[in-house]
Amino acid sequence: MDCVKMLKNKGYGKVEEENQSHYVENQHKHYSKFLIATLSTVALFFLTLLFVLALVRHEPADSATESIRVACNVTRYPNSCFTSLTSFLSNTTTTKAMDPQAILSLSLRVSIHELSNLASSSSLSVDCRELVDDAVSRLNDSLSKVEAAPKGLTEAEMADARTWVSAALTDQQTCLDGLEEIGSSNASEVKTKIERCGEYTSNTLAILANFKILA
Structure with a gap:
């Protein structure tokens, strides 16, 4: 065991x-x-x-372009917005990302440039020229307000800028309505130019209206 x-x-x-x-x-x-x-x-x-x-x-080389693309997406005419702003930007050396205020300033400059060229057209009627001149003046007021506030726009300044840009858009629409009533031989050519300027101004107004979203 x-x-x-x-x-x-x-x-x-x-x-x-x-x-x-x-x-x-x-x-x-x-x-x-x-x-x-x-x-x-x-x-x-x-x-x-x-x-x-x-x-x-x-930092991508086209960061300024991308900033513009984002801003233009809030507009009614994103294609004309993007094309006009990037074309105008090509005259500068800016490649860095742009803040909404810089893009707003650029959009105002594009609208002013196009309307100023239109105002010098001999085919423009007297009434239309006065309206276009008034639109340019209002947009210049907006541009001065925007560029005089490097640290950002206040609510009151934003409201003023929107009022002036909206009035400039109304001036252009009034001119367009008058041309359609007259029906002159040059009406078609001038109408096309005013409609293009109207798109640029509308884009500017949209960027202003969506400024807080873009910021």
């Missing part, structure tokens, strides 16, 4: 040693997998961080 017990004890001890060996081996495997997974996660995190930092530090 004692021999049997001894054999059993020896067998049991051997099994226990094998179990412990398997346990230690499994623990090493689990630890290795955990370590590899942790290191992979950390490495991926740092690679992602480096990638994000690279994107933040890299």
